[in-house]
Structures are given as structure tokens and as C-alpha cells.
Amino acid sequence: MPPLTALTALCRPPAVVPPAPNWPQVEDTLGKALPQDYKELITTYGPGQFCGFITLYQPHAPSEWADLTGPMPACLRGQIEEVQRAARHPWPLPHSPENLFPMGVTGNGGYLFWITQPADTPDEWTIAVNEALRAPWFTYNGSLTAFLVSVLSRTTRVPMFPKDLLDHGPVFAPSALESSTPAAAPGHP
Known part of the structure; x- marks a missing residue:
């Protein structure tokens, strides 16, 4: 079963998602291709x-702290150095x-990274997780989606993730979507 199919079976995606980013534009901004x-x-x-x-x-998240195309990736690499x-x-x-x-963050201050080797073959990139830019590091020899499937199905245990991570099952909580329509004033339809 393809990893995305396995992930959606484990963890239902939201019914409504924002439009997909313009991936060629995102990759041009980053100066590199991203894993499919x-x-x-x-x-x-x-x-x-x-x-x-x-x-x-x-890509292009409203907060620079969660923006794949913003300053965060370079900032984190500089902090590691x-x-x-x-x-x-x-x-x-x-x-x-x-x-x-860097391509993700955890609730306990850890970060998720792609190991971008080979640089010209992003679909072969693997995953590294660390704890607040310090040791220990955990590596996963597979794609991001396969990593999520493995963690959410309890096949892989990441030592720096909380033991109770899956106590309520694998779930995805979407961020609130920005509305382009102003909300009605209280008491008005």
C-alpha cells in the first residue's frame, strides 16, 4: 500500500484543505526540488x-516560524552550526x-529535517529528528510520509517523542482556514 494511502487510512485528512501551493514556484524559491x-x-x-x-x-505559511519558504530553514541550520x-x-x-x-517541528521543541542526500534526488531523502538542535538525533531511512505512517502505526518509536503520543489514536487537527468573508456581527445573520 502506498504510504499516503496508509496514512489516510490511519489518520483521516480534513474534508476541506486550502488550494495546493504552486509547487514549481515553491521549488524555484527554495532553489531545490522537493520530495513528491x-x-x-x-x-x-x-x-x-x-x-x-x-x-x-x-510553503508561504502566514507565520515565518512555520514557513518552508521563509527564513526558518536557514536560521535553524545556522543555529546547529x-x-x-x-x-x-x-x-x-x-x-x-x-x-x-528543516521541514517540521514537534510540540516538545524538536525539529524534523530532510537529509538532502543525494541533493538532486529528493524522493530518496530520509528523515532526521532531533531534540532542540542538540543530541540526541534519530534517523529514519524512508520518506516523510512513510515516517508518519510508521510513527502513527506504532511501528517506529522515536525516543524523543512522548510515550503518550498515541493515547488518543492517530489524529490530524487542521489549522483554522483563513476566511475571505467577514464574519457577521453578533445578533445579525
Whole structure:
């Protein structure tokens, strides 16, 4: 079963999602192609959180802190490099910072990264998770969607994720969609 089909069976996507981003434009802005599974995942689910814990960065998000195309990815890579330089005994990274592309955040301050090797083959990128830009690191040898399926089906346990992550089952809570229609004043239809 394809990972997106498995994910939608585990965790129902919202009935209404924003229009899909203009992927060629997003990739031009980033200067790199993105994994096809990520594009399908964002198109299917839109913005929101898995299990109230995992938030994926979105292209052109309203907040720069969740914007895949904003300053956050470069800022996080710079912070990793700075922490490594300042550490007396630097911890081992799964790959060099320039090959780590942040694409999500967790409720406990951890980050999700693509390991962007090989650079020209994004569908082969794997996943790294860390705890607040410090050790430990967890790596998953598969796509983002396969990672979500594995975590949400309890096949993979990420040590820095809370033990009670799935106590209420695998769920996706969409972010509130911005409305272009002003709300009616109270007491008026």
C-alpha cells in the first residue's frame, strides 16, 4: 500500500484543505526540488498537527516560524552550526548542517529535517529528528510520509517523542482556514 494511502487510512485528512501551493514556484524559491510525497501530503492534509504534536512546515505559511519558504530553514541550520562550534565536545550529527533541511517541528521543541542526500534526488531523502538542535538525533531511512505512517502505526518509536503520543489514536487537527468573508456581527445573520 502506498504510504499516503496508509496514512489516510490511519489518520483521516480534513474534508476541506486550502488550494495546493504552486509547487514549481515553491521549488524555484527554495532553489531545490522537493520530495513528491511531501507535496502530496501537504496537498492532502494542508496545515495542521498530527496528534497535537507534529507540525509540518508549509510553503508561504502566514507565520515565518512555520514557513518552508521563509527564513526558518536557514536560521535553524545556522543555529546547529553555532551550537556545534560552541560545544566543548560537539555531538555527532547525522549529516553536515548544509544537508539538513528543516521541514517540521514537534510540540516538545524538536525539529524534523530532510537529509538532502543525494541533493538532486529528493524522493530518496530520509528523515532526521532531533531534540532542540542538540543530541540526541534519530534517523529514519524512508520518506516523510512513510515516517508518519510508521510513527502513527506504532511501528517506529522515536525516543524523543512522548510515550503518550498515541493515547488518543492517530489524529490530524487542521489549522483554522483563513476566511475571505467577514464574519457577521453578533445578533445579525
